[in-house]
Amino acid sequence: MNMKSELLDILSHFELPEKVSDAEPFGNGHINDTLKVTNEQGETKYVLQRINHLVFTNVDMLQNNICTVTAHIRKKLEERGVEDIDRKVLHFFPTKEGKSYYYDGENYWRVCLFIPRSISYEEVTPELSYEAGKAFGDFQAMLADLPEGALGETIPNFHNMEFRLQQFREAVAEDKAGRAGEVKDFIEEIERRADAMCIQERLYREGKLKKRTNHCDTKVNNILFDADTQKVLCVIDLDTVMPGFVLSDIGDFIRTAGNTGAEDDRNLDNVGVNIPVFEAYTRGYMETAQAFLTPQEIQLLPYGGRLLTYMQTVRFLTDYLNGDVYYKIQYPEHNLVRTRAQFKLLQSLETHAAEMDAFMKPWLATSSAFL
Numbered sequence: 001m002n003m004k005s006e007l008l009d010i011l012s013h014f015e016l017p018e019k020v021s022d023a024e025p026f027g028n029g030h031i032n033d034t035l036k037v038t039n040e041q042g043e044t045k046y047v048l049q050r051i052n053h054l055v056f057t058n059v060d061m062l063q064n065n066i067c068t069v070t071a072h073i074r075k076k077l078e079e080r081g082v083e084d085i086d087r088k089v090l091h092f093f094p095t096k097e098g099k100s101y102y103y104d105g106e107n108y109w110r111v112c113l114f115i116p117r118s119i120s121y122e123e124v125t126p127e128l129s130y131e132a133g134k135a136f137g138d139f140q141a142m143l144a145d146l147p148e149g150a151l152g153e154t155i156p157n158f159h160n161m162e163f164r165l166q167q168f169r170e171a172v173a174e175d176k177a178g179r180a181g182e183v184k185d186f187i188e189e190i191e192r193r194a195d196a197m198c199i200q201e202r203l204y205r206e207g208k209l210k211k212r213t214n215h216c217d218t219k220v221n222n223i224l225f226d227a228d229t230q231k232v233l234c235v236i237d238l239d240t241v242m243p244g245f246v247l248s249d250i251g252d253f254i255r256t257a258g259n260t261g262a263e264d265d266r267n268l269d270n271v272g273v274n275i276p277v278f279e280a281y282t283r284g285y286m287e288t289a290q291a292f293l294t295p296q297e298i299q300l301l302p303y304g305g306r307l308l309t310y311m312q313t314v315r316f317l318t319d320y321l322n323g324d325v326y327y328k329i330q331y332p333e334h335n336l337v338r339t340r341a342q343f344k345l346l347q348s349l350e351t352h353a354a355e356m357d358a359f360m361k362p363w364l365a366t367s368s369a370f371l
Contacts, residue, residue: 133284
């Protein structure tokens, strides 16, 4: 059986409203294999994905999360009277056995409806950052009333700083690659900040910070825009949607989109925080998210940028100490170069911390939420 026949056989297990004739690679995702599926008239109608079950080890939980989230958002959009809902939230098709995915004995597959006349962007501008902030803020707002326990952690401890530091300290102690000596200064810098970077876990234990439903991969290219109007259609790539703290979503956007350089920039002069991008994203985010945020959360949002950048510095250095076993590298020092670039961004964020914290004052002054 050739590849096309194999893919059509997989698709035959799903309850699709029309016959399909072909599937070919689509997009540039790094985790799952994605294909666009065409009908007999040659029109793209569906998206077929092979789920990376090495990353997402509990596929049942993963798919339950996605189905719960998309159903909840669809209900909210219906209550708002939104038209063309199939372009505003992802729709996944069940298998003929009623499951949300198909297992072929080796791989797990799922199918969702293709959203026509949609585009995504890779570049980041203040204008797109504002739209992204609104989109991710609204995404969280629609899911803010999901009951506790409705979702599982698809990647346990993904943004748990205490856990990441535990991994880091084990890597330092074991020094599997014999590299701890050359990065002694970085190890000291990480430890010097460690206590201050575990605020969210402490506040949670004290009952002062809530767990929310987060997207956990807040990049501009995880938003679809209408190709005609340039307006936001919907948030996509829902694999990492899970319980966590709101600092994660704004923090990861600041870390990635708010960096004037590359994540692995060798020229550290290129690296720093892009304040206009931070301000634009925050304005958009607060426009849609303020109603459910507590004053504590609002105050901590800029800290989220420092936290996620520190966390990624820790993770890159941990992998370097372990001998580069997690992140793909292009050359032997790649994880060390990434560590240096992330740490330079962290230093820039620390330099601008007072300015970024002050930016939140208008929302803090008008916040009607209660701790």
